[in-house]
Amino acid sequence: MDAKTLILGNSRDAREIAEELLEKDGDVIVAMPVGIQHAGLFDDLHAEGKTGKLEIFPVAGSFSCSGSVGRFSLTFNGNDKPVTRTVSSIVIADEVERKPNFSLYGVGASSGVASLSQVYEWIESGSGPEKKILSGKRIAFLAGLVEESNPVITEEIMRCALNLQQEFNCQTYIFTGNLKVAGNGLEALYRKTKKAGTVYMKFTETIPDIQVEKGGNVTITYIDEIIRETFKLNPDVTVVDETLHVSALSQDLSNKLEIDTGPDGFIQSDNVHRATVFTNRKGIFVSGFSRGVQTKGDRQADVGSTALAVLNLYQQPPEKQAGKAEINFTGHCVGCLTCFRVCPYGAISLDPKVVVDPQACEGCGICAAECPRFAIKINAPVGMAISERIPEGEKTTDPGDFKPSITAFCCSRSAKGAGDLATCMGYDLPSGLKIVEVPCAGSISREHLFSAFNKGADGVLVLTCHKGNCHSEYGNIYVHQRVDQITGALSQLGFEPERLTYKTIASNMGTEFAETVSAFEKDLFKLGPSRLKPQG
Structure with missing residues (x-):
């Protein structure tokens, strides 16, 4: 089996997976959608010290995929003409899509109201007008007040508040409902932000009233649930939390590659047999935000698990399934495509008749049991059917x-x-x-x-x-x-x-x-x- 892997996704997780594979003699192909951010994310992987080969090419539009583990055949629409590649495995590791929760709080983006991602951009800039917007100001974060938040957003808000306290001399406030600090190291981060001066306002019975005044200024009126007194805060900048959604790319890939998804749309169903980075299709792995909302530590663990799974596939290619399905075309099969629809592993394809891929077939027997014409049998030793x-x-x-x-x-x-x-x-x-x-x-x-x-x-x-x-x-x-x-x-x-x-x-x-x-x-x-x- 050729040690060649296609990586789909524009994330730092994808970059780190590529780096680990290149260092272990694996060849990597990165398909980069045209016009996306971080276009140079993989460029420095061409540096010396990598024994594998790296190929990066832009993709404009859709692609098609056929075959199975060990020999996936993919055709992409490039800038000029279609590009065809054959790889042994596929990794999906895209970023997550973020939606600021302005509507949940009845506010809109303005000079005094920003999304969490926008404030991070100001911090990373660290100079110019952004520095003026933040320096010495009162910054209020709205976190999980209307809908439950998650540890990822909680961590980002706390790190943002800590940075503003220490580097920009700001006074930060976090208005929160159920603070999600179950992730690794989040309780320690919470204590660190409090020590740095961040003020937490927790609400279990009431929700602060948020009003946008003329000129874009925000007034937050709230009841302290301990002393039952009403207070008002007029922050210079109000930061709205965000909801994380599966990316459009990940959704598109799950459809094209016939991968089961969970109830929230992320790739990978809620099935114990898929832990941690496996899918219902052999040789297709999913990592990081493509498979769910994960903390930085969880995503880092996924990077290692994905690289290890790919390398194991290089070293131990899947053997032909002994109990594979076989289709009888001599008077039995009428081409109803029931088997094609019910196969959970994507092991049955049309070429032009239905064909069973022996490496992808798991021998589960669902196709044989569902076939209305009894045209499929599962090969087994004599007496073992x-x-x-x-x-x-x-x-x-x-x-x-x-x-x-x-x-x-x-x-x-x-x-x-x-x-x-x-x-x-x-x-x-x-x-x-x-x-x-x-x-x-x-x-x-x-x-x-x-x-x-x-x-x-x-x-x-x-x-x-x-x-x-x-x-x-x-x-x-x-x-x-x-x-x-x-x-x-x-x-x-x-x-x-x-x-x-x-x-x-x-x-x-x-x-x-x-x-x-x-x-x-x-x-x-x-x-x-x-x-x-x-x-x-």
Whole structure:
């Protein structure tokens, strides 16, 4: 595999990732959107001492991506003509977009009202008219008074206030609701700002009244919640906090690269299997503000984690998945594209027919279970396919000696581990329990469930990961829908729907596993033998 990585994003995090890779013999391509700030952010990485090669080219407009880990093929619209590159991995590390909360406080930008970012620009300038605006003035910060803030903004406000106190001889005030100081070192920073002279006004019951007078002057009227007295402050500059949003670039990239996002739009879903910098697609990593609102320390940790993940990929390329999906085009596949839509790993593409990439395929089996034409199979050693491992139930001989046969489909990453743990803990599990381990609960098809009953199971358990913990993201959701459909059908057919049960369980829940299967056995004792059970 070529040690070549594409970095998308205009941030210092992206620069530091590029620097670490270049120092470890990795070649780096930086695609820089035309007209953005910090255009020279990566320029000095051409300096001596870097053993990898760096290529920077401007991108004007959209791009396309095909292929998968180890050989992503990308075509960009450059300044003059399309540029095509092939890379082994992709890193997304963009800045965050900031929106000043002027409207939340009923104010607008003026000579006496500024956003947090604008004040930082004045501080960095440190001379000229900006120095005049700040020097010796009273500066009031509005932080999280209307909507909850976050540790990132809290840290920026406190550092800004500290700088103004020490370098510009200002008197600073921070009007805040719930002060977010849970980040690393923020409590110490809070004490440091107080020692430097910053005055904190905290509000839990009331919100200060903020009025903009003629000429742009601001009057802040507030009630001290300790002594219950009303006070007024007329700051020279009022600084409004900001809300952080995922950047337009990150949003665009998540769509084009088919990456799952969280509820707030940041790249990377809230899934334990994606920690820390991984995505649902092999070889695509996300870092810093592209994956969430993070403190400086967290973003620095992401830099190291991302570089390490990329370097590990260079050294240990992904092997072809043994249990990969295969599509039968001889009379079965009708091109409905169901598999293309449901694959959580982006392993199925159109070229022009549907094609399974063996390196990207995780063998989860969702595509096979969802295919309406049974045109997909998951390659497995002889006797190891799910359908071949569904056990035969014990035949009924004497109704008085009935012992329920239970077929439990268990996800390999959760319920199977819980079952093993229950055994190690010494729990007495039902004698008729037979576990069918599956790579992902999403691979359990309707046919598998009906087959279990046809083979004599008195009851069928489907035990999956908790919501948000499925490695395939949606496998547990798909199988839950199938179970609901089948239990509804069984009820209409006069067959007890209680014989089919769905439950989520984690690998460390041995006790819960034992309780679940034992309770299910008791329910089956009440129901008696299944009418589909072979008679002995």
